[in-house]
Every structure is written in C-alpha cells, then in structure tokens.
Amino acid sequence: MTADHANRAHAKLSASGSKRWLSCTPSAELEAQFEDSTSSFAEEGTAAHELSEIWLKYHLSQIKAWDHGELWKQAQKGKYYSREMEDYVQGYVSIVLERANEAFKRSKDAIVLLEQRLDFSEWVPHGFGTGDVLIIADGIMEVIDLKYGKGVPVSAEENSQMRLYGLGALDGYGYLYDIQTVRMTIVQPRLDSVSTEELTADDLLSWGEDYVKPRAAMAAAGEGEFAAGDHCRFCKARATCRTRAEDNLKLAKYEFRDGSLLSLDEVGDVLGRIDQLQKWAEDIKKHALDQAEKHGVRYPGWKLVEGRSNRIYSDRDAVQAALLAVGFVEDKILTPRELLGITAMEKAVGKKKFEELLSELIIKPTGKPTLAPEKDPRPELSSTASAAADFTDD
Ligand code: SF4
Incomplete structure (x- = not known):
C-alpha cells in the first residue's frame, strides 16, 4: 500500500x-472560519505523488516486482494518469535516485526513507508534515519535496515549508545520527526546476528557536498584527480581509501632482501597483459570485443574473446530416482537421516521444513586448524609437 497522500492532515499551523x-500571525485564527477546499490541481498532485512512491519503492527494493506491477496497473486506471504524468514522474524519480546514489557513495550505511511524518511540534504547536523523501548519510540529511504544479518555480532558498520539514527531520532522526548539515530540495519536474537550500543543523535550529517558535505561539493564540503582502495570495480570508482591503485601497489612493497629464514617474508608480490591485479585485469578484450563486447571499445594489452566452449546436451530427442531405458539400460545411496544440500533443504522445520526434520542429517565436519591473532578469528590449535613432546615427 502507498501512503495516504490525499488525506495528509492539515494542521492549523501547516508547513x-x-x-x-x-x-501575518493572526491569519491562522481568521482562516479557521473558512471551509477547506480541494481542487483538481491538488488531486492531480496527489496522483503524481502516489505514482512516484510506487516507482521509488520499486527502485529502492522496498517492494517486490509483482507488487509494483499491481500498484502500477492500479495507478494507470486513475483519473489523472497520463503518459505525460508518467514522464514527469520518471524525471523526478531519477533525480531522487541520483541523490540516493550519491549518499550511498558517501556511506554504505546511508538510509533513504519515503513518506515520513515529520513532527515539528517542538517549534510549532501541533505542527507536522510529510516528507516525500528523506536521505541520511555521513552527517548530511536531505529532505526532498515533489511539487507537481506548473505555475511558477518555487525556490528552496529561505522556504519556510522546507525549513519546517528540515526541523521535523532533525527532531525525528537527529538523536540517531550525528547530523551537521541539512539540505532541503524542491523538485518541480514540469518546470524543469530543482532548487536546494543547505544550512548547518545549528543554523536551522536557531531559526526554529529564534524566529519560528515565538511567532508560532502568537499565531496559535490568534495574536499579533495583521500584515498584508504576497503571502495573502493563498489565504482563505483573502477576499474579505479588512487589512488586505485597506492595504490595497492605500495602494489605489495616489497623491497626484499638478498638471493635466501624468508624469513618467507617476505612470511608473501606478504600473507597480496594478498587478496587486487586479488580483485583489478578482478575488473579491470571485468570492462574491460564489457566495451569491451557492449560498444565496445578496449584496446591496447587486443581483445574480444570467451571463451572456453564444449560440451552440444542440446535435452536431444532426446538423451535418441535415446540410449534406440537401446537397451542401463537406468542404463547405466542415473545418479541416487540425493538429493538436503543443501542450495537448505532449500529453497525447508523452514527453519523451514528443522530444524525440518533434524537438526540431518546435520553435519559440519572440514574445510580444511587455513592461516588467527593472529587477526582472530578462534583458531590456530596445524600443522602436531607439532602434530608429540608432539607425539614423549610423
Ligand atoms: S489576507 Fe493577508 S492580511 Fe489578511 S489575514 Fe490573510 S494573510 Fe493576513
């Protein structure tokens, strides 16, 4: 049996x-008022974790070939299983096996543990999580976490979730093995991203004692100051939180200088506020619609109505038959068959085959110019005006 990935319990102060x-320490208490929800992305992640565990157990000789075959067959019947998932999971499995082999090279007594409950309640009341992989060898302990999402790359640097797992691992195994270094690694196979932070065990323990412990105690008691920021993105209270609203309204309120037109500086400042304001506005709209539609909530001045819709065929085959019967030819009424888009094709034929057969036939056209903050790592483009000026100078 594989570990119960879907039911990994979520503590109030989760990693x-x-x-x-x-x-934002009081957010834990505030969030408790909201229901837990799950998404298809979370379910897909669970399926990928289960599949990776089946393969890792097999490669690490923790299950017999026959059991592996049976478990794999079951996994292939799952709603989210696809060739694409198999390829990505194999990519993750090879990274883990590489790390495990390095550990065995350092020490023949290396140990590799899968799906370990990591208890960090020494620092966080009732705090625990599950480490996908834990490798211990020669004074070094590595915690590896699979993230199956394909949104944005997540860095392991200063990542509090990984550090809490590291603390849990130290607490659980530090007394058995003399561990000096803790490595915390995030693997995101769909983004080709592997990120590791390495800390001495002492530094990690100090972070736990000096930073986490006092703040976790405040969070558990619902104390401290609300503080809005990027972390609001996944907060269950994000749509109706007063602090976030006030923070965004402060952002929206801008002391414009005199003159009929905005200056370059003023437009630059406004650009820097737009993304956050947009996210907040979208969160409020989504929340209000959800409340009105599913819970019958009425907001003063607003009502639930039917949105605009486009005409659709009720029976496509009948439409085709009706037209052909009166003499219309197929070329006139049918669109030509088209190739699948790149993502759908990758999913249909599998990542490996896709790369093998099509890598030279895929091109990446230049992206449309977009405005990005100065600290963005992409090189600056020259504008049409400056290109024209360069041309004139020549
Ligand atoms: S939305 Fe942001 S400010 Fe409000 S409780 Fe959540 S984390 Fe704190």
Whole structure:
C-alpha cells in the first residue's frame, strides 16, 4: 500500500501555509472560519505523488516486482494518469535516485526513507508534515519535496515549508545520527526546476528557536498584527480581509501632482501597483459570485443574473446530416482537421516521444513586448524609437 497522500492532515499551523502565518500571525485564527477546499490541481498532485512512491519503492527494493506491477496497473486506471504524468514522474524519480546514489557513495550505511511524518511540534504547536523523501548519510540529511504544479518555480532558498520539514527531520532522526548539515530540495519536474537550500543543523535550529517558535505561539493564540503582502495570495480570508482591503485601497489612493497629464514617474508608480490591485479585485469578484450563486447571499445594489452566452449546436451530427442531405458539400460545411496544440500533443504522445520526434520542429517565436519591473532578469528590449535613432546615427 502507498501512503495516504490525499488525506495528509492539515494542521492549523501547516508547513505549506507557514509563509503566511509567520508573516501575518493572526491569519491562522481568521482562516479557521473558512471551509477547506480541494481542487483538481491538488488531486492531480496527489496522483503524481502516489505514482512516484510506487516507482521509488520499486527502485529502492522496498517492494517486490509483482507488487509494483499491481500498484502500477492500479495507478494507470486513475483519473489523472497520463503518459505525460508518467514522464514527469520518471524525471523526478531519477533525480531522487541520483541523490540516493550519491549518499550511498558517501556511506554504505546511508538510509533513504519515503513518506515520513515529520513532527515539528517542538517549534510549532501541533505542527507536522510529510516528507516525500528523506536521505541520511555521513552527517548530511536531505529532505526532498515533489511539487507537481506548473505555475511558477518555487525556490528552496529561505522556504519556510522546507525549513519546517528540515526541523521535523532533525527532531525525528537527529538523536540517531550525528547530523551537521541539512539540505532541503524542491523538485518541480514540469518546470524543469530543482532548487536546494543547505544550512548547518545549528543554523536551522536557531531559526526554529529564534524566529519560528515565538511567532508560532502568537499565531496559535490568534495574536499579533495583521500584515498584508504576497503571502495573502493563498489565504482563505483573502477576499474579505479588512487589512488586505485597506492595504490595497492605500495602494489605489495616489497623491497626484499638478498638471493635466501624468508624469513618467507617476505612470511608473501606478504600473507597480496594478498587478496587486487586479488580483485583489478578482478575488473579491470571485468570492462574491460564489457566495451569491451557492449560498444565496445578496449584496446591496447587486443581483445574480444570467451571463451572456453564444449560440451552440444542440446535435452536431444532426446538423451535418441535415446540410449534406440537401446537397451542401463537406468542404463547405466542415473545418479541416487540425493538429493538436503543443501542450495537448505532449500529453497525447508523452514527453519523451514528443522530444524525440518533434524537438526540431518546435520553435519559440519572440514574445510580444511587455513592461516588467527593472529587477526582472530578462534583458531590456530596445524600443522602436531607439532602434530608429540608432539607425539614423549610423
Ligand atoms: S489576507 Fe493577508 S492580511 Fe489578511 S489575514 Fe490573510 S494573510 Fe493576513
């Protein structure tokens, strides 16, 4: 049997939400008023974790070939299983096996543990999580976490979730093995991203004692100051939180200088506020619609109505038959068959085959110019005006 990935319990002060409750301590108490929800992305992640565990157990000789075959067959019947998932999971499995082999090279007594409950309640009341992989060898302990999402790359540097897992691992195994270094690694196979932070065990323990412990105690008691920031993105209270609203309204309120037109500086400042304001506005709209539609909530001045819709065929085959019967030819009424889009094709044929057969036939056209903050790592483009000026100078 594989570990119960879907039912990994979520504590009030969970490791995955730690960036939020460490930055905004009363958010843990406020969030408790909201229901837990699950998404198809979370379910897909669970399926990928289960599949990776089946393969890792097999490669690490923790299950017999026959059991592996049976478990794999079951996994392939799952709603989210696809060739694409198999390829990505194999990519993750090879990274883990590489790390495990390095550990065995350092020490023949290396140990590799899968799906370990990591208890960090020494620092966070009732705090625990599950480490996907734990490798211990020669004074070095590595915690590896699979993230199956394909949103944005998540860095392991200063990542509080990974550090809490590291603390849990130290607490659970530090007394058995003399551990000096803790490595915390995040693997995101769909983004080709592997990120590791390495800390001495002493530094990690000091972070736990000096930073986490006092803030976790405040969070558990619902104390401290609300503080809005990037961490609000995944907070259950994000749509109706007063602090976030006030923070955004402060952002929206801008002391414009005189003159009929905005200056370059003023437009630059406004650009820097737009993304956050947009996210907040979208959160409020989504929340209000959800409340009105599913719970019958009425907001003064607003009502639930039917949105605009486009005409659709009720029976496509009947439409085709009716037209052909009166003499219309197929070329006139049918669109030509088209190739699948790149993502759908990758999913249909599998990542490996896709790369093998099509890598030279895929091109990446230049992206449309977009405005980005100065600290963005992409090189600056020259504008049409400056290109024209360069041309004139020549
Ligand atoms: S939305 Fe932001 S400010 Fe409000 S409780 Fe959540 S984390 Fe704190």
